[in-house]
Amino acid sequence: MLQDYLLIIIATVFANNFVLTRFLGLCPLLGVSSHMDSARGMALATMLVLTLASVSSYLLYQYVLLPLQIEYLATLGFIFIIAAMVQLVELAMRRFQPLMQRMLGIFLPLITSNCAVLGVALLNVREQHNLLQSALFGFAAAAGFGLVLMAFAAMRERLELSDVPEAFRGAPIALVSASLMAMGFMGFAGMGQ
Secondary structure (H helix, E strand, O other): OOOHHHHHHHHHHHHHOOOOOOOOOOOHHHHHHOOOHHHHHHHHHHHHHHHHHHHHHHHHEEEEEEOOOOHHHHHHHHHHHHHHHHHHHHHHHHOHHHHHHHHHHHHHHHHHHOOOHHHHHHHHHHHHOEEEEEHHHHHHHHHHHHHHHHHHHHHHHHHHHOOOOHHHHHHHHHHHHHHHHHHHHHHHOOOOO
């Protein structure tokens, strides 16, 4: 049983990383990853939102949508839950971490439209995860997102100091770097199968 939970975590962070293998969450990756501080804050905020949204969407699906036989409203319900969780996190950050909230700016509310958050909720339903598995899957997906986000931010900070040819500066070198990271994570393919 414990092995199953560890496998969910390790496979989701590395082998099935949402950003590098499923290409979900690329907008925040490219938008927030220019500095480590903002990447760290976004990773923590996304981790909190993704974990809470995974648990909440599981509860909504199992205890509201299934009993009422309105499973077709799952996507709409999950979107509402995700928006509510983002608002809660934003209010908490405004109260306890106002500097971080200002630093993240528009990117914090954009977690609502991060397709990785909705993807986790939908995959939890498809995989028929229980409550603990849903929470772990959400947490691990966010941990994998955070890992890639911070590694990418570190690379971009170093690239700012490097002599990059004019044609590759900015988005082109960022996309090349992201593709190289994706190839590196492909080495974990088959793990957790």
